[in-house]
Amino acid sequence: MNNKYQPPLSSLGRRKFLKYSSLAVGTGILAACSGGASSTGDEDLGENPIKIGIMYSTTGTIAIVEKSLQDATFLALEQINTNTGPWEGNGEGIEGRKIQKVVVNPDSNWDLYNQMSKRLIDEDQVVCVLGCYTSASRKSVLPVFEEKDSILYYPVYYEGNECSSNVFYTGAAPNQQITDSIPYCYENFGAKGFFIGSDYIYPKESNRIAKAELEKIGGKVVGDEYAALGTTEFITIINKIKQAKPDFVLSNLVGDSIPAFYRQFKDAGITAEQIPIMAYPTTEEEILAMGTEYAEGHYTSFNYFQTVDTPENKAFVAQFKEKFGKNRVTNGVMEAAYLQTFFMAQAMRDAIKAGEEIDTKSIREYTRGQKFQAPQGLVKMDPDNYHTYLYSRIGRWGADGQAEIVFATPAAVKPIAWSQTLYPGRVCNRPVPDDRSNPIKETGKDLQVKYLEKT
Amino acid sequence: MYAYLFPVFYLAQEAVTEETTEAFSIVALGNQLLNGISIVGILLLTGLGLAITFGVMRIINLAHGEFIMLGAYVTFLMQSTFGLDLLLTIPFSFLITAAIGALVEISIIRRLYGRPLETLLATWGLSIVLQGVIKLIFTAQLKYVKAPPYISGNLTLLRDAQGSAAIAISYYRLFIVFVAIALLALTGYLLYNTDLGRQVRAVTQNREMSKCLGINTSLVDMVTFAYGCGLAGIAGSVISSLKSVSPPMGQDYLVDAWMTVVTGGVDKLIGVLAGAFLIGEFNAGIAYLLNDPTARVIVLAAVIVLIRYKPEGLFTIQKRS
Incomplete structure (x- = not known):
């Protein structure tokens, strides 16, 4: 193609447009299917x-x-x-x-x-x-x-x-993760929980169940906030957490939101001693990505830890x-x-x-x-x-990015598909x-x- | 993001009924507006590179987010292999992303000047390629970037009755604002007070005439585009320790950067500052009163309305038609 000749936009032919746009769409699909089956x-x-x-x-x-x-x-x-x-x-x-x-x-x-x-x-x-x-x-x-x-x-x-x-x-x-962690938070941290999560089905449902569990034992949800999937800016939510002064934060954030949240949480001057975070989707992998110093002292409830x-x-x-x-x-x-x-x-x-x-x-x-x-x-x-x-376990993250298991059921727990609360x-x-x-x-x-x- | 367009009214309503039960606090709002400044800082930083490539050069660069991502990965690479401090990696980020930018300009953009549609498609493709390449080299796992330990803690402006911080902002976020403003000033100086800047503006205004007057237009183009990409690289470095580093991270900033540049107006550099300030503060304010996803929808909708009535943005130069 002769690059000295530069046609104005209006002369961009229909055919040429089709050619290039289909090429671009094709690239997109190709990228989506890369590896294919x-x-x-x-x-x-x-x-x-x-x-x-x-x-x-x-x-x-x-x-x-x-x-x-x-x-x-x-x-x-x-x-x-x-x-x-x-x-x-x-x-x-x-x-x-x-x-x-x-x-x-x-x-x-x-x-x-x-x-x-x-x-x-x-x-x-x-x-x-x-x-x-x-x-x-x-x-x-x-x-x-x-x-x-x-x-x-x-x-x-x-x-x-x-x-x-x-x-x-x-x-x-739910009964293998939420049911044990909420009473644990209530007894060890206090009655007031601030719930956050990514904005889709799992975090919302999970928080709804956790809220019912917390209220059943006499606790209170002082905040309930969601961030779009993939959000990495949490300054507003952290500000709301500061105002609400909860005893603990329950986090159902997923994916790349997790490291961003923990980092900004600590950066905003809140320590794990003041407000510990209890999370479900935060695992060894996310801890490694955020830097262990940001997770130290926070908690995760899971069936398995590397430790x-x-x-x-x-x-x-x-x-x-x-x-x-x-x-x-x-x-x-x-x-x-x-x-x-x-x-x-x-x-x-x-x-x-x-x-x-x-x-x-x-x-x-x-x-x-x-x-x-x-x-x-x-x-x-x-x-x-x-x-x-x-098994239902709760781990407290240490300086090495590994969990110290602070709670575990004596054997595997029978699953209950429906939240009993x-x-x-x-x-x-x-x-x-x-x-x-x-x-x-x-x-x-x-x-x-x-x-x-x-x- | 588009999924939120429909339930916006429902969400807003829901949020209003929930929030009114709590005491409205002027201090909290003050804190939030201060927090808004830090959002402004990030918007300004990520939008600045685009203000050069789009604002000055009129290149629709959809790979802008990927240059931010590249900057973050350069920082990660420098830290993990040489143990460099984050601040010391910034020059490398600038140089490496600028070099890649120059390469892209020579190989792709140069051949598409004056053809915005094709540039759009080409840079879109480029963004997919860059993400793919980074994923192949570094895998899809999130990467850890160490924050500089000496910029930590919070600046407290107001304490409440118990003596704990009521209005505070973290030093790192202030640092981001500082870097953004400094880069804006530097860019303004380069553009309006140096020979190179004059040449850049001359080429933008009348390419043929500039050529006749002996300006090496292709060199000017390359340098300008590389500089814009380098700025994106710096942005990537600086935010990498506060956010998450992963191959698709750039997508998150692309839309924000575009909103910032388009709102402010593309003709004047000061437009980016205005755009960043407006969007950042509105976002922070609405997010505080309602919630984050809703704030994003409202701000996006507002920008669309604004572009409808002021397509050139808020700050424009009167032109002879």
């Missing part, structure tokens, strides 16, 4: 591999978190395919059949999750999918998995109030660091992404052993009740509501075999905390 080609997968879908965003805002979930999942799959780690003794792959992963990248775009899950199920014909992080993406794919009757393993603590026969939830239900003292966890941390680098850390969501891959593998193994085809029905029935000695301790997939028996007595009980009927039952009773029996 890449099956692992260079590995030798032997005969008749089992195809599964991996759906985590490795680009866009939420990639910060989802990339590490993908890493943890890949570690588990590698161990399953090579008969190492917790899979040792089971042989390479599942009864001789290796797992083939079909990896898609939905680019942190909720609509793309929907499209890509359709593609995984219809075109790639995967038997199940491991993936999603935000509740927004889960809500976006839920109708797809239900309509096409396929299985999603979802590794994230979430707001509860769902009971699908097509999703296995391996992160915390959990079990032989399985020591092995997990060592294997993860060996594969992905010494400076990486593990956190609760990654651990859930790791353990759910073994739930899936064990279910497939049991199905093959029983002489059944690997399909939605067999995976579902054999995943129910599956137990696994996870890094956090012994966990179990609840056969009734498809959530997971998990908002929906007292509501449970989810699926029949065996699952006929996909409405599982919601109103018992009208106060549900007791049940622990997983160690066997």
Whole structure:
């Protein structure tokens, strides 16, 4: 093109405009699909591999978190395919059949999750999918998995109030994270809580449940503020916190908002002794990014911390660091992404052993009740509501960026899908075999905390 | 962001009913307006580079946010490999982002002068590429940048009855405002009091005539664009320790920077200051009375209305048509 000749804007031809704009749109789509559906080609997968879908965003805002979930999942799959780690003794792959992963990248775009899950199920014909992080993406794919009757393993603590026969939830239900942390805050910090969060489903629902829990025991919510996803300017919210003078802050901020908030919190002159922050989504990974001095003295409630003292966890941390680098850390969501891959593998193994085809029905029935000695301790997939028996722990962040565990349940807690403060007595009980009927039952009773029996 | 456009009235209503139950405090509002100054500082800092590339050169640069991101990554790199203090990394940020800017000008922008639409698309593509490259090199993980330890603590202007700070602003945020103003002054000096600045303005006003008078227009273009990018790099360095450092971070500042520049008017440098001040303070005030997402919607809507009636922005030079 002759660059000395510069046509004025008006002469920018329609054709040329179309050419360039389609090029630009194309670039955008290309970027969104980069990696597209890449099956692992260079590995030798032997005969008749089992195809599964991996759906985590490795680009866009939420990639910060989802990339590490993908890493943890890949570690588990590698161990399953090579008969190492917790899979040792089971042989390479599942009864001789290796797992083939079909990896898609939905680019942190909720609509793309929907499209890509359709593609995984219809075109790639995967038997199940491991993936999603935000509740927004889960809500976006839920109708797809239900309509096409396929299985999603979802590794994230979430707001509860769902009971699908097509999703296995391996992160915390409200009663495994909120129910213990709110009384802890009330007793140790005081009655007044200031609630903040990112502006989407999970933080709002989670804060709503926490508010009900706090008010039930006599506490008070003195502020309730939300910031758009990805916000890094918190000066207004911090000013409101200063005015409200709460005893503690409950944070449900996610992603890149987390380091910004903790830094500005300390920068504004508020110490962890004056107003401690209790958070759910703040994990080892975010602490590393913000600088440990900003998190010191604050708290997180989670099922797993890198400091959990079990032989399985020591092995997990060592294997993860060996594969992905010494400076990486593990956190609760990654651990859930790791353990759910073994739930899936064990279910497939049991199905093959029983002489059944690997399909939605067999995976579902054999995943129910599956137990696994996870890094956090012994966990179990609840056969009734498809959530997971998990430990409930509270950690206080130290100067080294690791948590000192100040509270832990004696064993894994039975999950309750529905928040009992908002929906007292509501449970989810699926029949065996699952006929996909409405599982919601109103018992009208106060549900007791049940622990997983160690066997 | 667009998702909030619909529920704005509902949100506003909700917020009003919630807030009225609490005592309205004039001190708190004062504190908030002071806090607004620190938002102004960040807007000014991030908008300044754009005021050069768009305001002076009329290049629609959608990759502006990525140059801010590059600056932050230069700081991260310098800190993690050489253990440099944040302030000492600033010159490197400026030079490296300016160099990348010069490269971009030579390879892409230069070929598209006078064709705003194509420039828009090209720089949009460039922003995707830069994010991708940084992600490939540094991974998508958030990065840690250490704040300078000697700029910490708060400046207290007013204490309440118990003696605790009622109106206060952190020194680091004051530092940001200071850097922003200093850069604005420096840029103003360069543009209006030096030969290079005169040449830059001459080229902008009449490229052909400048060429006839012996000005090396392509060199002037390159230097100006590189300077604008370098300013974005400085912005990235300075805010990196207060915010989060990740590949998509620039997107967050792009819209704000554009709003600032467009509101203030693109012809005069002082417009950026005015734009930053108006948007920052309005944002802070509304966010305090309602909440952050609502404030953003209202301010964005206000800017759209403003552009509708004053397309040239608030500060414009009267031109002969």
